[in-house]
Amino acid sequence: MNFRELTPGVIGILVRRGADFAAAEDAVQEALIEAVRAWPGEPPRDPRGWLVTVAWRKFLDAARADTARRRREDLVDQEPPPGPAPGADDTLQLYFLCAHPSLTPSSAVALTLRAVGGLTTRQIADAYLVPEATMAQRISRAKRTVSDVRFDQPGDVATVLRVLYLVFNEGYSGDVDLAAEAIRLTRQLVTVIDHPEVAGLLALMLLHHARRASRTAPDGSLVPLAEQDRGGWDTTMIAEGVGILQAALARDRLGEFQAQAAVAALHADAPTADETDWVQILEWYDELACLTDSPVVRLNRAVALGEADGPRAGLAELAKLDTTLPRHTAVEAYLHEKAGDLDTAAHLYAEAARKAGNVRERDHLTRQAARLNSRQRRS
Structure with a gap:
C-alpha cells in the first residue's frame, strides 16, 4: 500500500470537517505512523477510511488538549460514524493551498512535497541538502501561513504548475528523486483537473x-x-x-x-x-516569447536562431539581451565557437565557468575552455 498516494485526500477530508491545515497535516502524519505499525500484520479493507478515522481522532485528541484553542472543542461531538471515506477528491484544492501566492517558491515546494507528496521532513531536507531543523522551520512557517485560508477558495492552476516544475528542476539527491516525484505528482494532478x-x-x-x-x-x-x-x-x-x-x-x-x-x-x-529541426524549434520559441516574454526564453531563442540562421544571427540577437542573465556568457561562447572565433570563445567559456551556479556546470565550461586553448596551441 502506497501511503503517500493516500495522504492528500485524507488531509483534504480533515480540512473539510473543520481542522485547519496545520493541525490536519500533523494528525495525518501521526496516523501514517500508526499505519506503518498496524498494517503489515492486518491491512484494513478500506485503507483511506482507516486513515481518516485515526487521523480525525488524533486531531480531536490534540484539540481537547489545546486549551488555547477552545473553539475546536465544539467539534468533539461531531465525529462521523465509522464507514468508508467520502468519495470526493480534495487533492486539487490541496495543491492550490500548497501553492498559495503568499508563500515563497521554496516554501511552496517544501509544503507540496510534505502534504501532497507525503514525504517526511528529513527526506525533503536531504533532497535540498539542508539540516532537518531548517526544513522543519520552513514547513512550519508555511503551514501557519495557509492555516486560515478557506479550503473552498478558487486556486490558480498556473501557480500549481510552476511549483511542480520547480520540484522537477531540483533533480534528485539524498534518498528522494525529486524529478521522479514531480512526475508522480503531476500524473496525480492530471487525474483531478x-x-x-x-x-x-x-x-x-x-x-x-x-x-x-x-x-x-x-x-x-x-x-x-x-x-x-x-x-x-x-x-x-x-x-x-x-x-x-x-x-x-x-x-x-x-x-x-x-x-x-x-x-x-x-x-x-x-x-x-x-x-x-532548428527552424521548427525557432518557431516554437517565437510562440513562447509571445506567451511569456521571458528573458530566459529569449536567450534560448538566440541559440535556436544561431543554429537555424547561423551563429552571427544568434550573436546579433544575443546582443539585445541583458548580459547578467544566467548562461548568457556560456551561450555567447558557444556561438563564437560556431562562428570560428576560438580565442574569444575560449575566453568566454572561462568567464562563464567562474559564473557557474554549480560544480558540474563549472567543470564542464572549464573543460570547454581548455579544449579550445589546447586546439589553438596545436594549430
Missing part, C-alpha cells in the same frame, strides 16, 4: 526525464545534448510524452508548458544532433 497545460507540463517532464541517463558521463561530468548517446534515451517515455503533448495541442489552448514540450519533442525526434 482537465487542463491542457497540466498535460503539457507532464509531457515536458517526461520528455526531459527520458534523456536523464545520457546527461552525465560515468565520471559524473555533464554531457551536452548534442553529444549524448541517443540510444540511451527512454523511447517508451518519449512516446508517452509525445502522445500526451499531441492530445493537449489538439485542444488549441496553447500555453508555455505545451510550447516547451514541443521544443523537447523536436529534440527527441531527431535521430542525430545534426538532424535537429
